[in-house]
Structures are given as structure tokens and as C-alpha cells.
Amino acid sequence: MNEHSEPTTGTAEPLAGPAQMDPATEAFVTHRNLLFTVAYEMLGSAADAEDVLQETWLRWMTVDLTQVHDQRAYLVRITTRRSLDRLRTMKRRKEAYVGPWLPEPLLTTPDVAENLELAESVSMALMLVLETLSPTERAVFVLREVFDVGYDEIATTLSKTPAAVRQIAHRARRHVQDRRPREAISPSQARAALESLQYALETRDLQGLLDVLAPDVVLISDGGGVKQAAPRPITGAEKAARFIVGGLGKAQVTLTGDPTVVNGNPALVLRVNGEIDGVIAIQVEDARIIGLYYVRNPRKLTRIAAETPLTLR
Template identity: 55%
Template sequence: MTEDPFVAHRSLLFTVAYEMLGSAADAEDVLQETWLRWADVDRSQVHDPRAYLVRAVTRQALNRIRTLSRRREDYVGEWLPEPLLTHPDVADDVELAESVSIAMLTVLETLQPVERAVFVLREVFDMPYDEVAEAVGKTPVAVRQIARRARNHVAARQPRVSVSRSEHQAVVVRFVAALHTGRIQDLLEIMAPDVVLIADGGGFTAAAPAPLHGAELVATMLAGTDRAEVETTAVWLNGAPAIRMESDSGRAAVSLVIEKGRITRIYATSNPQKLTRLDKPTDLTR
């Protein structure tokens, strides 16, 4: 029996929706809505099921973004994408790993919805302009202009330096050790002077209400964190080495941006509603 195209391409469809929304829960809702519509489609009229389903997911994600934008206006503190536990082999596809990183997803949040859809479909999934145009309801000429504008926007804001997997892992290990000692000097040695820490507690946990700038301030804050009974584990989140922290009071996911062996950005998510995907790896694919 031939596998249903929706099932065969589910990981791809989830990845598209997740990159569009930055939320696994909302991506799953989009997939459910797409499945219900797919079930009623006359398959004999669908010549390319993969392309058809990607278009359908994109349209549903664009509809969902309108709801999310209203919800995020009332969000308490800083908003970060929902972190996902991933398999290490996601990093083998460098472009995919970069596109699903917390840093990139945070940048994508600054795009307009259609710009984000065009960027994701064209730059990440390499869809032809005419297919992207059909997915977002624009002309191919308009999509080319949107794509150029989105590329420039992202290029001006995304981390400029990528590091090897081994270097990233080494810095994560050093950072975990520094967190364990709680010594400010140990933390300062591994962070860039202009490091930025962004924390998302969603109003459920204590978190800095705005980004913290500068190594002295960030190190002092981290050194003052209660480390008693905290289990810190190196894991793979969103295609990169990262950290999972757990204690009786809750858990947190920490992703890092690294340049020249030092941490330039720290993304810390402790909102429990966003930490449901830290125990079982999520399949992401292009």
C-alpha cells in the first residue's frame, strides 16, 4: 500500500510551519488543519502532492500568524521561539540547522508575515518563485521583490559568523562548567564583552523583562543564580549544541551564539508552555 503523501512529507510540513511560526504547538495545529483539508481533496487532480501540501501549510500558517500577532502583543517580557530537542544529524545540513536556530527564528520574527513565508519557502526550501507566488497569493514578480527585501533584512540582523560543530560543543562545555562554579571571572572569560542575554519566562517564571547587555551585567546575573539541585545537561536544540537545565522549580533551555570562541548571545527560555519538546527529538527536514 502506498504511503499517504501527507504522512510521507509530515516532517517537511512541520518544519515549514515551525519556521513560519516559531512555535511547535502552533505548527502542529496548522498540520492538523491541513490534514483535515487534505482528506477532502480529489487526489487525482493533485499532480505534485509535496508542492500542494507545502502551499496548503503555508496558507494555514499565514492565517495562524494573524492570531499569534495579537497574542504576542500581550506577552509578558521578551518572546523567544519554542526550543526543540533535535537529532545531532540536523547539523549535517548546515543551511537547515541555521534556518531553525533560535537566533534565526528570532530574526524571522521581525519580518512581515508574507516576507517570512517567502523567505522560508525560497531561501530555506528553494521553492521556485512561481510556486512561492501561488502559496502566498502574489505574482512571481512581486515575490522576487519581497524575497530580495527579506534577504536584505535578515542579512542585516542574523549572526555573521558560523563556527564548527566541535567549537560550538567546546564552548557549551566551558559555559556549563562556568555556570557550575558560579565564578564571575570564569563566565567573563567565555563571553564577548558585548554579549546579550535574552530571557523568556512568559510571566510564569522569573526572567529579565528586557535584554541584558554587556559581559559584566550578564555574568553577575548568571553568577547570582541559585545552582543548588540544578541538573545541567548538554543537548542538541534546534540543530546546535545547547543546554537543558532542570530543578525542582522547573526547567530551562539555553541556546548560544558563538563568535571567535566566545558567546555573543544567550537565549534562555523558561516558560513551561514552551518546554514540552525537550525530552523526545523532533524530526526536522527539508
């Protein structure tokens, strides 16, 4: 059965308890974390991913389950198509966005950090690379490289031939590989770099920052026009360090950094006088930080109070 087949009627929200669930609701709830992960990796926005899940649920409630051979695959197909539609509309929003745009950070469960494949796929660094792909390339890359969906299924989802999907996958894979970190970093190495960053920030130690930052580090800050942020990425350790320390020095405030795990990777929740100011995620290479991603836009900080479960299966 194709996702664009004529629907039958269906209603209700997936809120019933386990004993009350009908088969359609049970299937949706079973795969909900997977569907959210697919939508989030496609969009980089938890709020938009939740909207996609609502649209997926409404579409799923119209489906004749007797015609569905693989419920998981069918749900992923709906979610991907809805995400593609939303990704294209998000492009206009991002073009009007004030300053650099960063993905919405998620406080993630411990199992996400333990799954290196999942942790890398939702890392701020890789999510930014995915932003440079076309919507179709992003869909193919996410489905194939992250969720190991077969070429035939992706072709059905995107209404393309398997041969075309293979070409798109090859192009997207090469694009991502050219821009992803050159070597894998262990969680302990990332935490060590984060601890050095935390100490340097809290003590306003310019030299300490220079010591932990790579010479070609890139700092991206996202204020969304609501909070002050650099209008464009800052490249170079000295420029990045002086921007950070200079900004802190202008205000007589107490700055603290709380180590946490965001998008499966070590990060800091920065607080100014006890109030959350933002989340700073890092990308580490050769024991030094090569990427600083500082999200200050309050609208993007709603997912750091409670853990968001993510999964590849």
C-alpha cells in the same frame, strides 16, 4: 488545481498502518516531517505547528487527488497558507505576552545537527531574526531561502505575481543577512563555548562567564509570566554575567547543565536540584558567546524530552 478550489468530502485521521493507508493519507504521512518543519519555521511554536498540520490534514482530505500534479508542493502550499493565517493571530498573543518571547526549543535528531543548512535555519538566533520580518516576508524567505521553492510556486501560494515575490525575497534576504552571524561556526567551536558556559554556571564562576561571553553579548530570558525572567534583553558581558550569577546566588540550590542538541545546535538543559528549570541555547562568534537564549516558560519545554524530526526535503 488551486488550494482554494471547491472541496470534495473527506474524513478520517491519518492513523492507519502502512498497509491500510489510502493514497491521500500516504502522501500526508510521507511529507509530514517536511510540513512540520515549514510550519515551525514560520511560527516558532511546535504547538501551533501541530495545529497547522491538523488543519492541513483536514483540508487535504477534501482534495480531489486526480487534479493534483505535485502532491508535495500542494501540501506545502496548504501548510504555508494555514501558517500565515495563524502567524497573524499569534501577533496578538505575543503583544500580550509577559516579557520577551523566544521560539519553542526542540530536541532534534542527530541528522539535523549534521545538516548545517537545516541547523542554521532552525537555530534560535535565526528564528529570532525571522520574528522581525512581516508575515509575508517570513513566508517568502522560509520557502525560498530554506526550502528552495521556486518563485512561481511561491507566487501561487501567496496569490502574488512572481515579480512581487522576487522583490519581497530580496528585501527579506537583505534584512536577514544584516542580522545573522558574520561567520560560520563549526559544531566543535560551539561545543567548546558551551562547555565553558556549563562549567562557569555550575561553579558560579563570574570570571569564567566573563571569559566566555563576548563584550556585546545579549541575554534574553523567556519566563512567560510563569517563571522569573529579565523583563527585557540584557546587553553586555558584565551585566549578563552578574544577572546570571546573582540569580543563582540568591538560592541555595544545586545547578547542573546537561549538554544536548536543541534546534540542531548545542544547548544546555539546566536543572535545579534535579528538576528541569529551562533550556539555554547559544549563538557563538569568534569563539565567544554573543547570544544567550534562556527559555524557562514550562509551556515551551514539552519538546525536550523526545526528539523532533525535521527535514528540508
